Amino acid sequence: MEIRLEKFCKSFGPVKVIEDLDLTIGDCEMIALLGPSGCGKTTTLYAVCGIHRVTSGRIWFGDKDVTALPPQEKNVGVVFQSFALYPHLSVYENIAFPLRIRKDSRADIERKVNEMAGVLHMEELLDRRPGQLSGGQQQRVALARALVRRPEVLLMDEPLANLDAGLRLEMRSEIRRIQRESGCTSILVTHDQVEAMSMCDRIALMNEGKIQQIGSPDDMYHRPENKFIAGFIGNPPISFADGKVEDGCFVTEGLRIELPDRIKGAAVSAGQNISVGVRPEYLRPDFATPIEGEITFIETQGREVLYDLTLAGGQVFRSIQSGEQVCGVGDRIRWGIDADSVFFFGEDGNRI
Ligand SMILES: Nc1ncnc2c1ncn2[C@@H]1O[C@H](COP(=O)(O)OP(=O)(O)OP(=O)(O)O)[C@@H](O)[C@H]1O
Numbered sequence: 001m002e003i004r005l006e007k008f009c010k011s012f013g014p015v016k017v018i019e020d021l022d023l024t025i026g027d028c029e030m031i032a033l034l035g036p037s038g039c040g041k042t043t044t045l046y047a048v049c050g051i052h053r054v055t056s057g058r059i060w061f062g063d064k065d066v067t068a069l070p071p072q073e074k075n076v077g078v079v080f081q082s083f084a085l086y087p088h089l090s091v092y093e094n095i096a097f098p099l100r101i102r103k104d105s106r107a108d109i110e111r112k113v114n115e116m117a118g119v120l121h122m123e124e125l126l127d128r129r130p131g132q133l134s135g136g137q138q139q140r141v142a143l144a145r146a147l148v149r150r151p152e153v154l155l156m157d158e159p160l161a162n163l164d165a166g167l168r169l170e171m172r173s174e175i176r177r178i179q180r181e182s183g184c185t186s187i188l189v190t191h192d193q194v195e196a197m198s199m200c201d202r203i204a205l206m207n208e209g210k211i212q213q214i215g216s217p218d219d220m221y222h223r224p225e226n227k228f229i230a231g232f233i234g235n236p237p238i239s240f241a242d243g244k245v246e247d248g249c250f251v252t253e254g255l256r257i258e259l260p261d262r263i264k265g266a267a268v269s270a271g272q273n274i275s276v277g278v279r280p281e282y283l284r285p286d287f288a289t290p291i292e293g294e295i296t297f298i299e300t301q302g303r304e305v306l307y308d309l310t311l312a313g314g315q316v317f318r319s320i321q322s323g324e325q326v327c328g329v330g331d332r333i334r335w336g337i338d339a340d341s342v343f344f345f346g347e348d349g350n351r352i
């Protein structure tokens with residue numbers, strides 16, 4: 001079932017949190033709402049769920065207008081940022097709750113709860129109360145409760161935030177598997193770009209109540225529309241440097257990159273201020289466009305080494321290279337940039 005937000009606005013008193021947000025989530029699609037803290041992700045999810053009254057705009061499930069419909073009248077599974085488990089019920093009863101409301105048979109309930117408990121590794125916790133569980137265990141109960149009735153729409157707010165690294169990796173693929181199998185349309189709220197990239201079909205990147213760009217993980221990484229997106233997606237992050245246009249090149253002290261023809265011809269003029277964005281994997285000793293400076297910081301990560309290269313003008317570029325460390329802090333080096341893979345941005349921050 002397709003979910004559509006149309007000119008969705010939400011204010012709390014005089015404060016506008018979301019303004020004119022349009023978003024369509026395709027049938028069976030899983031989309032991530034990604035963005036920094038406070039940008040309005042939870043607010044948007046609550047509106048889709050029906051917990052918040054929207055200030056203006058419409059929300060559609062398929063061709064049904066659900067703008068004013070409360071959560072209990074929709075087949076929606078929700079995992080809240082704060083779990084919201086029933087403290088007086090056992091784990092078993094927490095998971096069974098949506099099925100009891102729906103009046104499933106006792107045998108069905110038992111089978112489905114046990115199945116979910118198996119998937120989420122909680123068989124031995126079923127008799128406990130939420131207060132007797134760790135944060136990560138509570139989070140899994142919340143997930144199980146949302147998934148157990150195979151909802152048409154699955155809404156998740158930071159569902160993996162409290163899990164350790166290993167469990168998080170496993171749950172990522174479990175959630176994705178269950179979502180694909182049940183074909184539910186899903187929204188995943190997260191501020192973790194790796195989670196968004198690895199789990200979702202598309203990402204909607206939000207900032208200050210607005211969607212900056214919607215696209216596939218590859219679009220977001222390789223075709224960011226502006227500096228905010230390029231800077232938010234990618235870890236270790238992209239490096240930016242300011243410069244000027246000179247003889248068809250981007251120029252800053254210690255670096256000169258020939259602009260691609262499509263930019264040279266039309267988009268910029270001589271003397272204009274522009275900036276360049278270089279992802280760390282496109283700066284290495286063997287790339288063609290020379291870059292000179294001093295190594296000012298090195299971080300060894302095992303499989304890869306991170307280097308900070310500071311140019312004479314003070315601009316800092318980051319490089320990531322696999323293998324062992326190839327130089328030391330304080331060394332002056334001449335490496336290269338893959339000029340075909342860098343981004344240029346105008347003064348307004350939009351990619352040229
Ligand atoms: N009930 C409320 N009353 C007033 N302001 C609110 C209310 N709920 C949220 N806000 C404000 O709306 C903005 C968006 O909040 P929201 O919870 O949607 O952010 P978020 O993107 O989910 O952030 P986080 O990643 O920290 O969870 C914030 O500035 C927040 O302070």
Ligand SMILES: [Mg+2]
Pocket residue numbers: 041042043081157
């Ligand atoms: Mg939130």
